[in-house]
Amino acid sequence: MSGNLFNDAVQFLENAARYAKVDPEVIQHLKNPKAILEVSVPVRKDDGTLDIYPGYRVQHNNTLGPTKGGIRFHPEVSLDEVKALSLWMTLKCAVVGVPFGGAKGGVAVDPKQLSRMEIERLSRSYIQQVVDFIGPRRDIPAPDMYTNSMIMGWMMDEYSCIRRQKTPEVITGKPIPLGGSLGREEATGRGAYYCIKEMEREFGWYPADKTVAVQGFGNAGQHVAQLLADDGYRVVAVSDSKGAVYVPEGLDVTGCIDAKNATRQLQAVYCEGSVCTAMDTQKLTNQQLLALDVDILIPAAMENQINLDNVNRIKADYIIEVANGPVTPDADTILSDSGKMVVPDVLANAGGVTVSYFEWVQNH
Ligand code: NAD
Secondary structure (H helix, E strand, O other), X not given: XXXXXXXXXXXXXXXHHOOOOOOHHHHHHHOOOOEEEEEEXXXXXXXXXXXXEEEEEEEEEOOOOOEEEEEEEEOOOOHHHHHHHHHHHHHHHHHOOOXXXXXXXXXXXXXXXXXXXXXXXXXXXXXXXXXXXXXXXXXXXEEOOOOOHHHHHHHHHHHHHHHOOOOHHHOOOOOHHHOOOOOHHHHHHHHHHHHHHHHHHHHOOOHHHOEEEEEOOOHHHHHHHHHHHHOOOEEEEEEEOOEEEEOOOOOOHHHHHHHHHOOOOOOOOXXXXXXXXXXXXXXXXXXXXXXXXXOEEEEOOOOOOEOOOOHHHOOOOEEEOOOOOXXXXXXXXXXXXXXXXXXXXXXXXXXXXXXXXXXXXXXX
């Protein structure tokens, strides 16, 4: 791991380029994002004070179509991270044949410290700063970590107010009544599930014989866990930012989702519970979850989770990258050298952008 996520992304690209018959000039283009916008995002707090957060939007490459990629609200958002995520979006759209290029956006903010009203003002303020950079045929945002359909609805409304024109096609992942697409909510988890079903067909295993651990129990993690459990896979552990729950015989995944969401308040934007406080089961740290002796490990939280420090403790034979960049390049090499199979993020989590494409077409 270089300590710089964009350098890591470029290293993955260079490694892959050795196997692809691609003109070196194409690789040269892919190493350099097309356009970068850095903004200050002012937010009036409920107590009347003002906070200003750094915000970013990166359009990586638009050769195959308008650029596309989510917006993340997280304290660790940085320009390097957004550039890396935008490069992966370009590759992901190409892998699944969706006619979009790659983009990504984010605000360096801890959204858990903000009220619902403050998050609405943050969402609208971000759009005010990037309004001339994005557009329905230019660059189309979507949800990512700590942004959801409600936030996409606010952002679409703000863009439409500024343009004086209803413009649902400027953003995807919206609520259904505002032009969202059926199936978008679970699409990322479903795409990962289809990858596992293809492996099941290829390797001829039975779901009931396979154990699964899922790191990150948000939108993507919850849906892949639910689909696998419904199919007979034994999901033994799931985690969120506060820690993991573990039941060797298999968790009640529906119960975990209900328990995590039970404390959701009417005024809340995110579910406020944790799998740890909600479930009466064995508790593990996230590091212990990653090292569990399971067959399938699904990192679905954030980048750099499997790295040189912990890669030798990974026991799972199959690692499905539902998060973007959860395995660093050097850890990836060690995993494949030891015979483990990593399904890369640009394939494993491409279900989201696939259904986002349908939503965008429907909106047009
Ligand atoms: P989300 O905000 O819905 O959920 C994130 C989850 O991760 C939460 O449960 C949170 O508590 C947990 N988490 C945060 N930090 C953690 C840590 N250090 N250890 C363990 N858990 C932690 O986000 P999401 O939309 O599910 O996105 C998760 C990952 O999937 C991100 O890398 C995102 O880029 C990627 N992804 C999401 C989509 C999508 O459609 N939602 C599409 C493609 C890729």
